[in-house]
Amino acid sequence: MTHIRAGLAEAPTEVDVLVVGLGITGAGCALDAVSRGLSVLAVDAHDLAFGTSRWSSKLVHGGLRYLANGQVGVAHESAVERGILMEVTAPHLTHALPMLLPLDAGMGRRQAAFLRMGFGAGDALRVAARTPAETLPRPRRVSATESHHLAPVLGTTVRGGILSWDGQLEDDARLVTTVARTAAQLGAEIRTRARAIELHRRRAVLRDETTGETHEIAARAVINAAGVWAGDLVDRIELRPSRGTHLVLRGDALPGLRVALTLPVPGERSRFVNVVPQQDGLVYVGLTDVPVDGPAPDVPEPSEAELDFLVDTTSTALAHPFSREDVAGSYAGLRPLLRAEGRSADLSRRHAVLTSEDGVVTVVGGKLTTYRRMAQDALDAAVTGAGLVARPCTTARLPLTGAASRADLARLAGESVSPRLVRRFGTDAELVLAAARQVSGLPDEELLRPVADGVPATFAELLFGVTHEGAHDVDDLLDRRTRVGLVAEDRAAAEPAARRALVLAQATVR
Numbered sequence: 001m002t003h004i005r006a007g008l009a010e011a012p013t014e015v016d017v018l019v020v021g022l023g024i025t026g027a028g029c030a031l032d033a034v035s036r037g038l039s040v041l042a043v044d045a046h047d048l049a050f051g052t053s054r055w056s057s058k059l060v061h062g063g064l065r066y067l068a069n070g071q072v073g074v075a076h077e078s079a080v081e082r083g084i085l086m087e088v089t090a091p092h093l094t095h096a097l098p099m100l101l102p103l104d105a106g107m108g109r110r111q112a113a114f115l116r117m118g119f120g121a122g123d124a125l126r127v128a129a130r131t132p133a134e135t136l137p138r139p140r141r142v143s144a145t146e147s148h149h150l151a152p153v154l155g156t157t158v159r160g161g162i163l164s165w166d167g168q169l170e171d172d173a174r175l176v177t178t179v180a181r182t183a184a185q186l187g188a189e190i191r192t193r194a195r196a197i198e199l200h201r202r203r204a205v206l207r208d209e210t211t212g213e214t215h216e217i218a219a220r221a222v223i224n225a226a227g228v229w230a231g232d233l234v235d236r237i238e239l240r241p242s243r244g245t246h247l248v249l250r251g252d253a254l255p256g257l258r259v260a261l262t263l264p265v266p267g268e269r270s271r272f273v274n275v276v277p278q279q280d281g282l283v284y285v286g287l288t289d290v291p292v293d294g295p296a297p298d299v300p301e302p303s304e305a306e307l308d309f310l311v312d313t314t315s316t317a318l319a320h321p322f323s324r325e326d327v328a329g330s331y332a333g334l335r336p337l338l339r340a341e342g343r344s345a346d347l348s349r350r351h352a353v354l355t356s357e358d359g360v361v362t363v364v365g366g367k368l369t370t371y372r373r374m375a376q377d378a379l380d381a382a383v384t385g386a387g388l389v390a391r392p393c394t395t396a397r398l399p400l401t402g403a404a405s406r407a408d409l410a411r412l413a414g415e416s417v418s419p420r421l422v423r424r425f426g427t428d429a430e431l432v433l434a435a436a437r438q439v440s441g442l443p444d445e446e447l448l449r450p451v452a453d454g455v456p457a458t459f460a461e462l463l464f465g466v467t468h469e470g471a472h473d474v475d476d477l478l479d480r481r482t483r484v485g486l487v488a489e490d491r492a493a494a495e496p497a498a499r500r501a502l503v504l505a506q507a508t509v510r
């Protein structure tokens with residue numbers, strides 16, 4: 001029943017394309033390759049979305065920040081890919097996020113005018129990318145009264161604001177899982193707990209992390225999408241990651257917040273902290289940019305200084321400051337930044353496709369928003385380099401599993417017994433429930449109830465995580481298929497449900 005599995009038992013030993021890494025980049029490559037008619041094995045040493053892809057700000061950027069740096073091409077590419085995600089491939093996993101930039105009495109008129117001009121340019125990018133204003137409304141000035149209505153937590157010195165719109169993901173790890181599942185549905189072999197040990201022209205050595213056994217794989221093309229670990233697998237590619245940290249707050253720490261806030265960092269001209277409410281009631285506050293030397297850890301940890309910076313910067317702009325005691329959780333991710341490119345966080349969003357002397361194609365950098373384009377470029381290089389016969393890329397027109405038009409999704413959510421499942425699985429919501437019923441025999445009421453007090457994830461999602469999304473243990477379920485693990489207290493409360501889901505569903509999967 002499951003389309004994605006742990007380990008390498010019965011995995012193919014000969015394929016057209018081997019993809020290493022199942023973050024958004026590797027999952028995108030697997031989908032691109034299989035949709036061109038190629039046979040694919042895609043592996044991750046740990047799990048889907050184990051690396052940077054689950055630690056993002058979960059935004060689908062329109063490229064405004066690159067315009068500010070004069071990177072018009074990168075900005076346009078970002079806006080185009082945002083449009084494709086929101087309009088074609090993943091309307092179910094994306095929505096328009098209203099973002100308010102408060103104009104404070106302390107902010108000079110020139111800076112305010114500069115910011116207004118920037119948002120106008122951002123909207124021009126949207127128009128150039130042909131994303132309709134019904135999907136992402138035009139930015140507009142709002143009064144002090146409206147600003148306080150949208151964000152009652154703002155201080156009294158606010159004299160108005162600029163309200164703009166960008167894309168927001170339901171969740172970054174959910175996007176990765178959905179891309180991987182779409183690839184699996186088309187025939188790609190997706191394996192977690194399978195580590196690449198050696199990559200060569202036309203062959204690779206993989207280790208099944210569930211058994212410790214090594215497997216030799218013959219692959220006509222090898223793609224290295226191992227993110228900040230990509231340099232460990234090929235010569236002459238060196239990364240110098242930069243860490244970005246977010247706080248996780250419960251909604252009641254910032255009561256009444258209806259929009260995301262973009263708060264200028266005092267004393268800096270174009271650096272901001274974003275306060276971003278999530279659909280499940282949490283609020284993420286980020287982010288930082290700290291260069292990291294030495295080997296990349298499996299799971300990066302925020303520093304105390306970063307946590308203090310985010311609390312202090314945000315609190316300065318609010319009428320009721322919050323403190324470290326209000327922080328329910330935090331997370332940090334490493335931007336896969338090529339050393340040659342310097343340390344700017346903006347440069348890291350530009351992607352690179354590099355073919356090493358022995359023919360391994362490495363794709364690195366970029367961002368979640370542009371994963372489709374990165375995959376297309378990587379596959380173009382792999383197909384040409386290996387002389388493969390393949391169809392042209394079609395992923396810009398290939399909806400991910402569960403996708404439908406916004407109107408159809410709204411109708412479905414209105415009729416569904418679980419709008420949450422529609423939000424996270426789109427038209428696959430009924431499949432999630434049906435699969436959960438089948439393996440558990442439990443009534444819908446029990447399957448759709450939050451798994452613990454104040455934790456909105458449902459038992460149906462946990463069961464589906466095992467039956468259809470390759471979840472292998474409690475960590476996969478709580479930290480990646482759902483994001484319950486972002487708050488340690490919630491994670492502890494949900495753990496018994498995750499254990500029960502594994503016992504019930506694994507009996508069917510095996």
Ligand SMILES: Cc1cc2nc3c(=O)[nH]c(=O)nc-3n(C[C@H](O)[C@H](O)[C@H](O)COP(=O)(O)OP(=O)(O)OC[C@H]3O[C@@H](n4cnc5c(N)ncnc54)[C@H](O)[C@@H]3O)c2cc1C
Pocket residue numbers: 020021022023024025026043044045046047048049050051052053054055056057058059060061194195196197225226227228229230233242243244245287332333334335336364365366367368369370
């Ligand atoms: C703090 C932060 C915020 C961000 N916010 C946004 C945002 O809001 N919007 C946006 O568009 N982008 C954002 N980005 C950028 C985006 O998150 C990354 O560019 C993207 O997730 C990188 O994905 P990846 O697949 O290349 O790498 P990863 O997600 O790190 O995937 C690499 C995978 O390779 C696996 N792996 C490593 N070594 C091996 C091996 N030997 N064998 C097998 N597997 C291996 C790892 O387990 C991992 O799962 C953000 C980045 C950061 C750091």
